Amino acid sequence: MIRNFCKKYKLPEKNLFELLSNMTEVRFSKGELIIKEGERNTNFHLLKKGIWRAYFLKDGTENSLWFAGPGDVAFSSWGYVDGEASQINIESVNDSVAYCISKADLEMLYSQSIDMANFGRKIFEREILSVDISSVAYGTPPTAKERYLTLMEENPELLQDVPLKHLASYLYITPQSLSRIRAGLKKK
Numbered sequence: 001m002i003r004n005f006c007k008k009y010k011l012p013e014k015n016l017f018e019l020l021s022n023m024t025e026v027r028f029s030k031g032e033l034i035i036k037e038g039e040r041n042t043n044f045h046l047l048k049k050g051i052w053r054a055y056f057l058k059d060g061t062e063n064s065l066w067f068a069g070p071g072d073v074a075f076s077s078w079g080y081v082d083g084e085a086s087q088i089n090i091e092s093v094n095d096s097v098a099y100c101i102s103k104a105d106l107e108m109l110y111s112q113s114i115d116m117a118n119f120g121r122k123i124f125e126r127e128i129l130s131v132d133i134s135s136v137a138y139g140t141p142p143t144a145k146e147r148y149l150t151l152m153e154e155n156p157e158l159l160q161d162v163p164l165k166h167l168a169s170y171l172y173i174t175p176q177s178l179s180r181i182r183a184g185l186k187k188k
Contacts, residue, residue, distance in 0.1 A: 001047070001048050001049070001070040001071045002016060002071070003071070004069070004070055004071025004072070005046065005071035005072075006071075007071075008071060008072065008126065009122060009123050009126045010122070010126070011119060011122055011123070015115060015116065015119040018113075018115075018116060018119075019046075019101075019109070019116070019119065020046070020099055022101060022105065022106075022109050023046065023099035023100055023101045024099065024100050024101070025048070025097060025098070025099055025100075026045075026097070026098055026099075026100045027095070027096070027097050028050070028092035028095070028096045028097075028098070029092065029095055030092060030093070030094045030095050031091060031092065031093075032091065032092045033089055033090070033091050034052065034074075034090045034091060034092060034098075035075075035076045035079070035086050035088070035089065035090040036086070036089055037056065037057070037085075037086055037087060037088055037089045038085050038086065039079075039085060039086060040079050040083060040084065040085050040086070041075075041076050041079040041080075041086060042075075042079045042080050042083060042102055042103035042104070043075060043079075043080075043100050043101065043102055043103070044073065044075045044080060044100070044101050044102075044103060044106050045073065045074045045075060045098045045099065045100050046071075046072075046073050046074075046098060046099045047068055047069060047070050047071065047072050047073075047074060047096065047097075047098045048070060048096075048097040048098055048099060049070055049095075049096055049097040050069075050070070050092055050093070050094050050095060050096020050097060050098075051067055051068065051069050051092075051093040051094055051096065051157070051158065051161050051162060052067065052068045052069075052074050052090055052091065052092055052093060052096065052098075053065075053066065053067045053068075053090070053091060053093050053162070053166055053170075054066050054067075054068075054074075054088045054089065054090045055088065055089055055091070055166075055169070056087060056088050056089070057089075061169070062165075062166070062169060063169050064166050064167075064169040064170035065088060065170070066170075067093070067155065067158050067162065067170070069155070069157055069158070073123060073127065074090060074098070076088060076090065080103055093161060093162055093163075093166070094161055106120065144171060144172070144173045144177055144178075144181060145181050145184075145185075147171045147172075147173075148171060148178065148181050148182075148185075149185075151167070151170075151171065164178060164179070
């Protein structure tokens with residue numbers, strides 16, 4: 001988790017340890033909602049173990065937006081940034097452990113240390129970059145197979161732990177289409 005975090009956010013371990021010393025460890029069961037659509041939640045999480053997914057409901061169908069694993073941060077941007085009700089659900093795909101801190105406590109930490117304030121800024125900059133990369137990647141529509149191959153390359157752990165229907169919705173295809181893609185790749 002520490003290695004994944006430091007690699008993704010390009011930040012030193014000493015700042016991460018300072019942040020972790022101010023966070024509380026929390027556990028979630030498989031399928032448990034961490035943040036529920038329509039509720040306010042200003043907590044900032046750092047995953048230690050497990051996989052989380054964010055999704056929204058449209059016409060009764062779950063549409064996966066992102067997945068987070070060990071070393072990733074997760075929060076509702078509506079709650080964290082504006083204190084508003086979340087427009088997404090965040091659930092634990094499997095049993096998971098995370099570190100949690102409220103926005104108020106995190107802001108207090110930032111106000112006490114310029115190093116920690118810069119550390120926080122860098123985390124949020126990386127998250128913004130991640131959203132932009134995803135947006136651009138889907139601006140010129142790759143094929144479903146190309147999206148799946150990218151997922152295999154960038155997040156292979158998801159293929160082991162995340163149900164097929166969640167992966168399919170994340171890739172904007174049906175579970176049946178994903179099964180065909182996987183079967184076609186196995187034949188090669």
